[in-house]
Amino acid sequence: MTQGLSWIGIFRLGLVQTALGAIVVLTTSTINRAMVVEMALPATLPGLLVGIHYAMQLLRPRMGHGADTGGRRTPWIIGGMAVLALGGAGAALATNLFAVGFLVGTLAAVLAFLLIGAGVGAAGTALLTLLSAEVAPGRRAAAGTIVWLMMIAGFAITATIAGRLLDPFSPERLLGVVAGICLAAFLLACVAVWGVETGMRAKARSEVPFREALRHVWAEAASRQFTIFVFVSMLAYATADLVLEPFAGEVFGLTIGQSTALAGQQHAGVALGMVLVALAGSLGRGRFGSLRAWRVGGCIFSALMLAVLAGARPGFPLGAGFFLLGIGNGAFAAAAIASMMQLAGRDGEERAGMRMGLWGAAQAIAFGLGGLLGTVLVDLVRAVTGSAPTAYGLVFVVEALIFVAAAVLAYRVGADPRRVLPEGVRA
DSSP: OOOBSOHHHHHHHHHHHHHHHHHHHIIIIIHHHIIIIISOOOTHHHHHHHHHHHHHGGGHHHHHHHHHHSSOSHHHHHHHHHHHHHHHHHHHHHHHHTTTOHHHHHHHHHHHHHHHHHHHHHHHHHHHHHHHHHBOGGGHHHHHHHHHHHHHHHHHHHHHHHHHHHOSOOHHHHHHHHHHHHHHHHHHHHHHHTTTTTTOOOOOOOOSOHHHHHHHHHHSHHHHHHHHHHHHHHHHHHHTTTTHHHHHHHHHOOOHHHHHHHHHHHHHHHHHHHHHHHHHHHHOOGGGGOHHHHHHHHHHHHHHHHHHHHTOOTTSOHHHHHHHHHHHHHHHHHHHHHHHHHHHTBTBGGGHHHHHHHHHHHHHHHHHHHHHHHHHHHHHHHHHHOOHHHHHHHHHHHHHHHHHHHHHHHHHSOSOTTSOOOTTOOO
């Protein structure tokens, strides 16, 4: 097998994830906050919209299979980013249209989030398939960490810049900032991916029909167990994802710019957690270098920090709390990503896209359900108790308990996927 992508090529593909993350963080954090706080809309609404976005990503296995059977992946990436950018700008426009009428705003928002889901699914699945197929086995874990760190960098940089540009808030300012960032992200992705596939070796193509390929992958014990872990851990992560910024606004009285910047601190913590895992994997031995240990430890630490945030009130160092929560999230996510990159190409690239698509679909379902669960719980508990701190605190407790369950699953997944087993050998 050839060496595959160079480190420069891996870095360039990572810029696509940076661009993707820049748009996604605006839709799940900033626009969500603007709808709930500035536009005084029920928190369930953005929860449903993000659920639509993730429901569209159930098409990821089909997209991954298309990447396995098709030729070049670059058109999928560029096309997906174009659709994503249109959806991101459309979501900001829809937020403005709620001032015209609730029905008009809702219809526009539904269309925008359908585009966001389709764009993320197409670009993200094609990108991961390209990485798993073209990166040499010895570089896959490091490549996965690099690419996701660059996506988190997109989260953090965009949240910080948008936070400064959005104060003082106005609907027109929101539209201008979001549209400008979406355009810049799309152009960055185009430059990053341009020419990467030129001159690459011919790709192995799967001739197996979609349903047969899906059955084959699900029959693999490692793939099936890992899919379940991805679902539960991402459900835990997503349950509070849409309520962290509204929590900062309603309970701590922060402005939209301040809460968006706070999200940047959380994502900076995620980046640090991922770096720690990468360093431990490269330099550590025994448990310190074990992906399983980092998956379990990251889930447990995340649960502990959520329990702390559940009781946080004004005067609590919220920035530090968000940052530490991010470290736990980043640790378990980096270990899971490294495992994913190794497992995807365990018997060649012919079904790498299908595996990536399956895990992406599991993540999407978890994110959609988690976002809806968190926002519905906030609205229900606040309606019953009349207390915003109690409502948000309950969501954080529920998420902590799910993280504990994810830690148990992470321990039981099987042998550490850093060691890729031969086909048919169970962990």
